[in-house]
Amino acid sequence: MAAEREPVIGIDLGTTNSVVATVQSGTPVVIRGRSGSNLLPSVVALSKTGKMLVGQIAKRQAITNPTDTVYASKRLIGRKFSAAQTQDALKGLPYTLEVGDHDDIRVKLGDKAYSLPELSAMVLRELKLDAEAHFGRPVKKAIITVPAYFNDGQRQATKDAGRIAGLEVLRIINEPTAAALAYGFGKNVNGKIAVFDLGGGTFDISVMEIGNGVFDVIATGGDTFLGGEDFDNTVINWLAADFQREHNIQLKADRMALQRLKDAAEKAKIELSTAKETQINLPFISTPQGGGSALHLQKTLSREKLEELTAELVARTITHCEQVLTEAKVKPVDLREMILVGGMTRMPRVQEAVKQYFRRDPCKGVHPDEVVALGAAVQAEALTNEAADVVLLDVTPQSLGVAIAGGYVRRLIPKNTTVPTSVTEVFNTSRDNQTTVKIMVLQGEADVAHQNELLGEFILTGLRLAKRGEVEVDVTFEINSEGLVSVSARDKETGQQQSIQVTASGGLTQDELKRILDEQADLMLEARVEEEVKAKRVELKALMNEVSELMPQLQKATQGSEFGQDALAKAKQALETAKVASEATELKRVTDSIDTLTRTVSLFKGVLQRIGH
Amino acid sequence: MAAEEQVELEESRKQEILALDAKVATANHFEFLGVPAGASPDEVRSAFREASRKFHPDKFYGKNLGSFRQRLDRIFKRLVEANQTLTDLEKRDAYLAANPFIRAAARAVSGSNPAYKPEPKTETEEARDLERRNRLARHPYLARATKLQEFVSRAKAHVEKQEYSQAFTNLNNAAQIDPNNAEVKALLIDVRKRADLSRSESSYAHAMEALNRGDTDLAMQALRTAVNANPLNHKAAAKAASLFEKSGDSREATGFAQKAVEAAPTNVEYRVLLARLLEASGMKALAKKHFEEASRLNPDHPEVKKHGKKLWPF
Numbered sequence: 001m002a003a004e005r006e007p008v009i010g011i012d013l014g015t016t017n018s019v020v021a022t023v024q025s026g027t028p029v030v031i032r033g034r035s036g037s038n039l040l041p042s043v044v045a046l047s048k049t050g051k052m053l054v055g056q057i058a059k060r061q062a063i064t065n066p067t068d069t070v071y072a073s074k075r076l077i078g079r080k081f082s083a084a085q086t087q088d089a090l091k092g093l094p095y096t097l098e099v100g101d102h103d104d105i106r107v108k109l110g111d112k113a114y115s116l117p118e119l120s121a122m123v124l125r126e127l128k129l130d131a132e133a134h135f136g137r138p139v140k141k142a143i144i145t146v147p148a149y150f151n152d153g154q155r156q157a158t159k160d161a162g163r164i165a166g167l168e169v170l171r172i173i174n175e176p177t178a179a180a181l182a183y184g185f186g187k188n189v190n191g192k193i194a195v196f197d198l199g200g201g202t203f204d205i206s207v208m209e210i211g212n213g214v215f216d217v218i219a220t221g222g223d224t225f226l227g228g229e230d231f232d233n234t235v236i237n238w239l240a241a242d243f244q245r246e247h248n249i250q251l252k253a254d255r256m257a258l259q260r261l262k263d264a265a266e267k268a269k270i271e272l273s274t275a276k277e278t279q280i281n282l283p284f285i286s287t288p289q290g291g292g293s294a295l296h297l298q299k300t301l302s303r304e305k306l307e308e309l310t311a312e313l314v315a316r317t318i319t320h321c322e323q324v325l326t327e328a329k330v331k332p333v334d335l336r337e338m339i340l341v342g343g344m345t346r347m348p349r350v351q352e353a354v355k356q357y358f359r360r361d362p363c364k365g366v367h368p369d370e371v372v373a374l375g376a377a378v379q380a381e382a383l384t385n386e387a388a389d390v391v392l393l394d395v396t397p398q399s400l401g402v403a404i405a406g407g408y409v410r411r412l413i414p415k416n417t418t419v420p421t422s423v424t425e426v427f428n429t430s431r432d433n434q435t436t437v438k439i440m441v442l443q444g445e446a447d448v449a450h451q452n453e454l455l456g457e458f459i460l461t462g463l464r465l466a467k468r469g470e471v472e473v474d475v476t477f478e479i480n481s482e483g484l485v486s487v488s489a490r491d492k493e494t495g496q497q498q499s500i501q502v503t504a505s506g507g508l509t510q511d512e513l514k515r516i517l518d519e520q521a522d523l524m525l526e527a528r529v530e531e532e533v534k535a536k537r538v539e540l541k542a543l544m545n546e547v548s549e550l551m552p553q554l555q556k557a558t559q560g561s562e563f564g565q566d567a568l569a570k571a572k573q574a575l576e577t578a579k580v581a582s583e584a585t586e587l588k589r590v591t592d593s594i595d596t597l598t599r600t601v602s603l604f605k606g607v608l609q610r611i612g613h
Numbered sequence: 614m615a616a617e618e619q620v621e622l623e624e625s626r627k628q629e630i631l632a633l634d635a636k637v638a639t640a641n642h643f644e645f646l647g648v649p650a651g652a653s654p655d656e657v658r659s660a661f662r663e664a665s666r667k668f669h670p671d672k673f674y675g676k677n678l679g680s681f682r683q684r685l686d687r688i689f690k691r692l693v694e695a696n697q698t699l700t701d702l703e704k705r706d707a708y709l710a711a712n713p714f715i716r717a718a719a720r721a722v723s724g725s726n727p728a729y730k731p732e733p734k735t736e737t738e739e740a741r742d743l744e745r746r747n748r749l750a751r752h753p754y755l756a757r758a759t760k761l762q763e764f765v766s767r768a769k770a771h772v773e774k775q776e777y778s779q780a781f782t783n784l785n786n787a788a789q790i791d792p793n794n795a796e797v798k799a800l801l802i803d804v805r806k807r808a809d810l811s812r813s814e815s816s817y818a819h820a821m822e823a824l825n826r827g828d829t830d831l832a833m834q835a836l837r838t839a840v841n842a843n844p845l846n847h848k849a850a851a852k853a854a855s856l857f858e859k860s861g862d863s864r865e866a867t868g869f870a871q872k873a874v875e876a877a878p879t880n881v882e883y884r885v886l887l888a889r890l891l892e893a894s895g896m897k898a899l900a901k902k903h904f905e906e907a908s909r910l911n912p913d914h915p916e917v918k919k920h921g922k923k924l925w926p927f
Contacts, residue, residue, distance in 0.1 A: 170674075214662045383674040391669045393662070418693045420670065420686070481671060 008141040008170065008384050009131045010178070010376025013120060013158065015074040015201030015227060016343070018042045019373035020127040022134075023381040028182060028374040033130045039369060040130070042200075044122045045069040046109040054126045066094040066259035068109050070119055072229050075201045077116040077161070078154030081105050085225055092233060094255040117157050121164035128165055137587050142167045143380040145372050147202035148174035148397050149222035151443050152455050152485045159482070170383055172482040175199070176206035177217055177394050178375025179341040183366055184210045185378045185390065191336030192218070194325075196354055196362070197372075198317060199342035201227040205321050207328040207335075216393040219328035219416045221320050226313065228269075228344045234309040235265035239280065239299060247295055249286050257285050268301050273346045277302045307349045314353050321357055327416060332358045339363045341371055393418050396479050403440040403449040405430075412477050415445065422478040426492070429463065429471045436461045437473060441487060460489050462496070536590045540582050543597040547575060550604045557608055567607070571600050621676040629667070634684040641715050642695035642708065651719025654700040661696035668692065707749050711758045761790045761797075768800060777808030813843030820852065829856060840872060847876035851883050854890070863894050874903070881911040889916075 009031070012019045017039040021030045030038045035056055045058035046068040053061065062069040079086050081099040090097055096108040106113035124144070131139040144167075146158050155172050162169035176195035183193070190211045197204040204222035208215055239261055240251045251257045264280050271278040282297040307314075325332065340362045344350060354362060382390040396419050401411040412423045427437055437460040444452030463471050472492040479485055490497045551571060558564025574596045581593035620627070636645055643650045646660040666672070668688050678685065698704045709716040750759040764787035771780035781804055787797045820835035833856050839849035850873035857866035870887040877883060888903035907914060 211659075211662060212666065214665055216658075216662055216665075383671060389666075391665050391671060393665055393669070417697060420689065421693050422690055 005384070006141060007131070007135045007137070007139050008143070008377075008380040009127075009139055010373050010378070010380050011124065011127055011142050011144045012175070012178070012370075012373035012376060013074065013124065013144055013146075013161075014042055014372075015072050015199055015229065016042055017200065017369065018123050018127060019370055020131050021370070021373040021377040022131065023377050026186070028185065028377045028381075030370050030373060031131050031134045033127075034133050040123065040126060041071075042074065042120075042123050043069060043071045044073070044119050050110065052122060054122050063256070063259050063263060066255045067096065069259075070095050070107055070109070072201055073107070073116050073119045075225065075229065076105050077120060078150070078157035079105060088225075092236075092252075092258075094258050117161040117164055120158065120161035124161055124165035124167060128167060140166070140168050141170050141380070141384070143171045143173055143376045143383075144169055145175045145178045145376045146172055147197075147199070147222060147224055148176050148204045148206055148220040149202065149224050150174075150483070151398055151453050152483065153453065154224070155483050159484075170380060172484070173376060173379050173392070174204070174206070174217075174220065174394060174397070174483075175202075175372045176204045176220065176341065177208070177215065177392060178373075178379065179339055179366065179371045180206070180208050180210065180215055180375065181378045181390065181392065182371045182375035183337070183339050183363065184215060185375075189336075192330055192334055193337040193339060194321075194330075194335050194358065195339045195341060196317070196321070196345065197222075197341040198344040198350060199227050200344070201225070201229050203227060203317055203320065205317070205324045207324060207330050213389040214391045214393060217395045217416075217418075218330065219324050220395055220397050221324040221327070222397070223316065223320060226316055227342070228266075230313055231269055231310050231344065231347070232262060232265045234313070235269060235301070235306065236261045238305075238309055239265065239297065242299065243285075243295075243297055247286070247288070249288065249295070251286060251297075254286065260285060269306065269347070272301065272303045272306050273348060275303070303348070310347075310349070314349055317350070318353055318357050321354075332360070335360070337363045339366055339371075341366070341368050343369055394481070394483075395419060396421070396483055398443045398453075399445055400455075400477055400479065400485060401442050401452070402475075403442060407449045409442055409444075409447060409449050409452060413479060417479075419479045419483060420481050422476055424474050424476045427473045427475055428469045429466070430468055432468050433465045434468065434471070435463045435465065437463065439475060439487070439489075441477070441485065443485070455485055458487065458489075460491075463491065464494060533585060533587050533590055536587065536594060537582055540578060540590055540594050540597070543594060543601065544575060544578050544582070546601055547571060547597055547604070550601065550608070553608060554604050567603065571604070574600050618679045618681070620679045620681050622673075622678065622681060626667075627681065630681055630684050630688065633668070633688050637687050637691050641712065642699050643715065643719075645691060645695050646699070650715050652699075654702070654705070657696060657699040661692055664692050665689075703749070703752070707752045710749065757790055761787050761794065764790070765797060765800065768804065772804060772807065775807075775811060777804055777811055780804050781808060809842045813839045813846045813849065816842065817846060817849045817852075820849065824856075829860070832856065833860075836869075840869065844872060845876045847873045847880065847883065850876060851880075851886065854886055858886075858890060863890055866890050867894060879910060881907050881914050884910065885914065885916050 007022060010021045010028075012021075018041075019030060019039060020033075021028055023029075032038055033040055033055075037056065040055045041059040043055065043058040043062065045053045045061060045065060047053050047061065048065065058069060059071070062071070075089060076086060076097075080103045081097070082103055086097075086105060098106040098108050098113050100106045100113075100115065104115065106115055107119060108114075124142075128139055128142070142162060144158055144162050146155055150158070159169050159172055176197045179195045179197060180193060183189070183195075192207060192209045195204070195206045195208070197206075202222065202224045203226040204220065206217055206220040208217045210216070236252070236258070243249060243251050251261060260282055264282055268278045268280050278301055280297065280299045280301055284294045285297045286295045288295065335358065338354065338358045338360055340351070340354065345354075345362075345368050351362065378388075378390065379392060382388040382392070395416045396413060397415060399411045399415045400413040401409040402425075404410045410425075412425055413421060427439065429437065438457060439460070440449070440457040441455045442449060442452040443455050446452050460473055463473070473489055474492055475487065475489045477485065477487050488497065551568065554564065554571075555568060558567070574593075578593040578597055581589045584590060622630070633645075641650075643652060643657075646652075646657060646664065648656050648660045652660070668685060670682075670685055670689055673682075673685060698708050709719065750756070764783045768780040768783035768787070771777070771783065781801075784797060784801045784804060787794065788801060791797065816835045816839035820832040820839065823829075823832040823835060833853060836849045836853035836856065839846050840853060843849075850869045854866045854869035854873060857863070857869060867887070867890045870883065870890050873880070873883040874887050884903050884907035888900045888907060891897075891903065892900035
């Protein structure tokens, strides 16, 4: 029966790499890509010939095509163009960013500007195709993970990406929570654990308690601009600064050179996780402007030096750990297990720092690159399969509040509140005969309104005329299981209702999303599957004919014998089923019928041969 | 009705949901989680987890639940709220302070532990307690309770200074915050009575003053107010009766005299006054009854004697 169920997948949409997984006969497994690798680089590129490339091939051509290759797009998704972090990121990126219609970010590839959800959708579509190749039928339902510290806008944008890729996103879940699910699934684990997730672009730390299949997140925190990319950047800066001192040439200004530096830095960093020392060789990295022979970059980077360069980054992760453990009211000794997630946790210095702070060896049983996708698959299974005895009690990573007079914030839902949750707050008019109330919804921990993320603002209009303070409006703020926020308002007196979906002001609007979805009618794959079904149907009909022809012969041969009657009855039944199946559109039913009939035919032939016809 | 709805739920689960949903508005946080009042944060948390296994909306993902979907949402949100409130020490204190009945119940439970004796508090602890109380008072949960207490204490201060109308206003505000507060209700009744009494007295004084000035009309009006505010103010009633008698309005006079007698049945003067008025308006039998009562109370009263002779039939 289990195989009959529609396949569901879990996707870890990472900053540098993405993974897709599913649960097969009760075990979460990673789906290997068609290229043979478990990891798909989260890289999208527009080749010189105008083709869109995704994954490994996009990554491979990055050096020769730096301006049209987009990597680490997850760091920008759901952000506003004017945000400080975007402006910072802008300086180090070889590809071109443009500002969209509502302060959102667009990436210029060739002569077209792409929104970030569209770019992420290309990676997701690739993973979807991998999964379809694995199952041999269309895959529609998926769970996608995001860093726990993603805000509403970033979550919404990720969900949009899923929709653009033709996926029904069952749920957006948090990466550390997914890691814990994968860790605790199928084991009888009871106790508190911490998940330390240092990925390509983001850092998350979560403390949760597992018991009886309930995964209860106690506290979560992190930084969406702290990850492997930042470690690479320190190395790039070190190399570039050195080169400038020597030759007085700004390597970072040259996009091609920057891309080569980036590749070399990442490679060196990875090598130093196992080696003590590594060589960085970049021949012909630059040519001096006044002519002269080309310059080469040749450096030795030792593990000590790398640790020195990145000491501040490692310290920041520990600061976050301290904060989250305090919020969870948990001491390191209370923890039963410590799980490391993300490729960056392979760095020995990171492991040491974690070991020192948590005073224990991290859990060895999980694969840092795959565990998140596996967890997402577990949750997908839990949602769609009743038998799975798993409940996930996740929390909202950031406080939700509204701006109040004086530019301050009134916090309505504090961080680390279990979701789904809602709170109703009464708002009064502050002037006589005030007919509108504006409510600004904010997410973040700062006391000053403008330092928080503005999720959106909405205006209640058509309030009745009355003295100040007399009109009372009930405003309900709701955070659903995915960490997405919605707001509804109701005039207490008149019962007039207004509902507002807080759409992140920097993301795609509903209209835009619809347009993108229409544009790229994603029917190609379904058409392909249909063709396969058609071919199989022909095969099935041929088999049906063969069985029908054999039946009279067999009847003659086995006249009256009990065995013959039984076999004939079964064959008739198989034919009936096949007749229905031959009209079916599902590949599975057709192939099943083919299998049965093939067996019948070989049985008949065997019997006839023995009897001697 | 809801119980018969066709949804993808087992009958027993349906009943559980209906039962718990009915409790959303009525039960306190402890009751809702199904733990004894005053259960520790750890007990609360584990009860919450157990409840989540049954009622987390994810457990029913993608199922056709009809109206049960909303019920489940309600239940789970309430569970979250209860858990959040009772596991955070500050919120828990605030919640218990705002709901003294739960606190009392919690005490009754924990009170069964005779070994527990609170240590005497040091000065810094006291100071810290005060600081905490002040901080809690600003907490939204407590703000209501604090506000209520403020109104009540202000009202009491006004009562002491005999400023009943101000006291009354404050109590009315308090009653608006919590209409079921027994203390406020009792105070309201008390203050209303006292306010009436004091109004009656002051009207009486006012009337006397007016009378001294010779303003009989005003005096009569004030006396009427005094009697209305406090029907037991016999002085005012008697005074009014005699004033009306003098002005010739015997009907009004009789009414006031009647009130005076009712307020002070043992006062001979009032009886006599009433009897006289009744007699004058021709109600002999009633008059006789009151004269007899007066003579029983004080046979030596000169007027009684006089009338006694007159009425004596033999």
